[in-house]
Amino acid sequence: MNDKTMTKLDSLEAQSVYILREAYREFKSLVMLWSIGKDSTVLLWLARKAFFGHVPFPLVHIDTSYKIPEMIAYRDRLAKEWKLNMIYGQNTEALKAKQTFPEGKIDRLACCKSLKTEALKHTLAGDWPRYRMNHETGKYELDTNKEPYTGVIVGVRADEEGSRSKERYFSPRDRNNDWDVGDQPPELWNQFKTDFAPGTHLRIHPLLDWTELNIWEYIERENIPVTKLYFDQGDGKRYRSLGCYPCTSAVESTAKTVHEIVEELRAGKFANIAERSGRAQDKDGGGGLEGLRRDGYM
């Protein structure tokens, strides 16, 4: 007879797909943030599941210019292969003025705020240039659409860090992108906040219930392509979490395949070590990431 059991991954997938479809039905101006990392790549895969092979909204990448070059190559390869409506935004002024941490002018948190949070805020609002891939030439061109995005799909997970464990699936942000953590909307029985006052927007978090291990188990099950930076290339090191190269360090690991990563997380050396331990900005000051997130950081 037909097998009718739902595994944990099946349930996580069904819920994420449900959330993506709710978002697509309710938001005219919807966008998905793609950081090129494993989480948002799983999210992209889930979107293709939800919409039967299509991705009916643009993907936005915030390019700090300090991303590891392999990430950009991988982004553009998938964008072409999967015919994605690919857009990137950038804080070009700060980069031109060399107002960055790697160039020694500002500290880590200020750099994150400028190159990521500010760039994201203005790219979403449409008042900074957006660059969109022309699929005929394969090059990025200035996008003429300056409409603000009112629904923003983001691949954050509750297990990553304290303030993320408090998120809603549909989380409102006011005009200034501020997050009022103390007064979040109720969410019950799969009814989410899909109504919003003019000028505000919503962040949508379909991956909240997934853990790092779930992500890798799913990548293995679905055979989702991820960048090879996650694997040991022979020097006994790999990235566990991807960010800007000046602030993200590789971890000691000899995992060369997805399966080896799954094993490493399940019972191996990383079973009890937080994923973001290689990310410097989390440690600066108390509640560094909460502060960033209140201001609109992902």
Place this chain on the structure above:
Amino acid sequence: MREQMNVVIVGHVDHGKSTLIGRLLADTGSLPQGKLEAVRENCKRNAKPFEYAFLLDALKDEQSQGITIDTARSFFKSKKRDYIIIDAPGHIEFLKNMITGAARAEAAVLVIDAHEGIKENSKRHGYMMSFLGIKNITICVNKMDLVHYDREVFEDIKTQYEEFLREINLKPTNFIPLAAREGENIVELSTKMPWYKELSVLQALDHFTKAAPNHERELRFPVQDIYKFTAQGDERRIFAGRVESGSVTVGDDVIFLPSKKTSRVTSVEAFPKAVNNFAFAGQSTGVTLETQVYVRPGEIMCKAKEKQPHTGTKFKANIFWMGKQPFVKGKNYKLKIATQQVPVVLSEIINVLDASELSSIQNKPQVDRHDVAECVFETLKPIAFDDIHFIPETGRFVIVDNYEIAGGGIILAPVYAQDSVLGQHVKNREFSWTRSDITPDKRAMKYQHKAVLIVLTGQVDTGKQVLAKALEETLFKMGKFTYFLGVSNQILTSSNGSNDRVLSRVQHIQQLGELAHVLTDAGLILITSVSDIDDDELNMLKYLNSPNKTIVVNVGPNNFTQAEVDLVLDEHEPTASGVAKIVDCLTKSLVLDPEYSI
């Protein structure tokens, strides 16, 4: 693959919920390496005593105030299964956060302070567990160290609380005495309380049972959306949604409710490729159908041969209110049930309950924040729903007020008969409307035609407006008193300030109906067009225009199942012959009776 269960920890503020979880995480080795040390270090730096709760209360405000503000999730494993532990705030101000947490849970642990005893939110939270339908519940009497592990204190609280639970029909799986801070009865049974020989918290969690999957039940497939990615070269028309109960197989005869449209399932779609010819409860999926049925997102697909949900506009339900503004009569709210969204009004308050005392307040005119109430609701359009005890997934709903989810409810039973809001409105209008002494007949003789509302319906971009204007011109040249009302949705509803798609659509129909009633009462042949209107909306428009006549001309495919259409025109019908056919229809229906043109 391992089983997973969501467990919520609830109880009155300061009774030690976060401490219990922190201890549980620490004692089972579920914390990330270095986390415990980091929190201890942080406490030392800020010269405050270490507390296990700090492991959970991640927000700055939470740590400084020493309370949990919002629900947090932590992940934790036992030998038996994986858990997501949801820490819910105990302060009344954050009740909506607690409900958000609890609504995700399959099991609950309710914490009561042995020293303080049962408090208002111990009861309120217990009541909410019963409301939310959580069957697995364990009661932990915490801080036993403060009462010297005295068995009598524990037994006292147990007796009192059991009595309360009996009143609300909730049967806990067990009562556990514990000292969370000290780790007593958390993982192993405590030596400090040798008189207690049942289960530790960890063992109690593992004793909870998962609800049986409901794919043997009746099919409920709320249509979430309908996809056709034609521009991407995909011709499939896919009805997407999650199977909430039951299962569906290729070849099944299905019926959509409330529209009652029927078809047969031809495929179950999936990406990267379709693998099964069936889908079952819990799966987010999509199906294609044998015939082109036109339904909107929100309808529930059911099997033609199975017991179907109720369809109607009135039902009785229990609700709890979280809104800043009270829930009142005479105001349009939005109801969301499964994927349906419709305007709703509060039609009657039967009883308001104080959930912390279980005392009921009669004759209360409104439902205030944190109240629980039994009410009768009326939707302005029919919906499909089940009783909560039959199929929960399609028997519970939320109420949206001013962009916010302000209430949650569970349906107890449908309510039949009685007058509808709309019927009452038309009756009142007739009563207070002083009719002119010039009767419709006198007007018809004078104007040489009867008054009528002509509504052009059909999908968008079928040339309805062009046709409507041409018709107006033809009738005008014939010497008839006619008027084309080309008024958009935005204009009619902007005065209400609502940008809600669901509410504004019904408002548009309501206002159009009122306008039409005035203008047809004045004897005009009024012409208007409305796109994508469904059976119920058309009937509402006709009803509001009554007692005056309405003629419906549909352009393009006719998607109505029940509403009467007087004339159907092909989408590609030339304007001139379209106008001629409408004029012919007007003549046949005696609007342009030759009798008048003496």
